Amino acid sequence: MTRRTLLFSAAALGMGTLAACSTGQTASRARTGTGPASGGGGSFGAGDYNTQEVADELGYIQENVRPLPSKDTRRVLVAGSTGGLGQLTAAHLLARGHRVVAHARNEQRAADVRRDLPGLEAVVTGDLKDLGETRRLAARINDLGAFDVIVHNAGDYGVGNEEILNVNSPSPYLLTSLVDPPRQSVYLTSDLHLGGDLKLGELREGGTDVTYGDSKLQILTFAMAVARRRPGPRVNAVAPGWVPTMMGFANGPYAPDDLRAGYQTQVWLAEGTE
Numbered sequence: 001m002t003r004r005t006l007l008f009s010a011a012a013l014g015m016g017t018l019a020a021c022s023t024g025q026t027a028s029r030a031r032t033g034t035g036p037a038s039g040g041g042g043s044f045g046a047g048d049y050n051t052q053e054v055a056d057e058l059g060y061i062q063e064n065v066r067p068l069p070s071k072d073t074r075r076v077l078v079a080g081s082t083g084g085l086g087q088l089t090a091a092h093l094l095a096r097g098h099r100v101v102a103h104a105r106n107e108q109r110a111a112d113v114r115r116d117l118p119g120l121e122a123v124v125t126g127d128l129k130d131l132g133e134t135r136r137l138a139a140r141i142n143d144l145g146a147f148d149v150i151v152h153n154a155g156d157y158g159v160g161n162e163e164i165l166n167v168n169s170p171s172p173y174l175l176t177s178l179v180d181p182p183r184q185s186v187y188l189t190s191d192l193h194l195g196g197d198l199k200l201g202e203l204r205e206g207g208t209d210v211t212y213g214d215s216k217l218q219i220l221t222f223a224m225a226v227a228r229r230r231p232g233p234r235v236n237a238v239a240p241g242w243v244p245t246m247m248g249f250a251n252g253p254y255a256p257d258d259l260r261a262g263y264q265t266q267v268w269l270a271e272g273t274e
Helices: 052-064 084-095 107-116 131-143 161-168 170-178 191-195 200-204 212-229 259-271
Strands: 007-009 075-079 099-104 122-125 149-152 184-188 234-238
Touching (some): 052 084, 052 259, 075 084, 084 107, 122 131, 131 170, 149 170, 149 259, 161 212, 184 212, 184 259, 191 212, 234 259
Parallel strands (some): 075 099, 184 234
Antiparallel strands (some): 007 234
């Protein structure tokens, strides 16, 4: 798959609903690799909050990616950037010389990402399972000033429907609504949206019967709605593929897609060179 086949350019369609995706949960892997040690696991959290594949790629970025010469940097916030695709996106942008702000669900994960990615401009904390926390997170982000790009990468899979709903739907909706609009927004979705149901009635009635596939359809629809309502900034939705992150291994140690391609599309969009 190329980055262009992974990319949906958000264009017209409207609906006032929601969602997002990426770093994940359970699954442990080997604990070897290069880079800083962290929270009880291996290097770059291998076997703890990252798979060995992600840890190895973080080591590759650290050793091989260099700042871009004579290029204006961008200020980028990556939501859900303490592991998986979000951390890889943040790490690559940081190595390229961009100003990067990471987001962590709690102070322990914030300490992990500061250790893993020295040079971050800041780390903001807020657990997206709690919508009150999401609102407070939006205020913290606004206190930091304007961003060129916000990557809405945070998401959950393999957990209860209520948690999937809060993390994948109302939270990115609230962050989009409450945070000062950036020049560009990138939302992570999934091909599983093809089996999803928008479930607007469920959302309006305060229900929680929302699956992961439903939430990915919601985020794609929401990205299109944002593009229609905010014609100035660029809005994109990206399906990164089934890649070997903790989320990718939630159903077993098999994920067939290219990890590097899975985060490089976000990097390509954030840098805006084309």
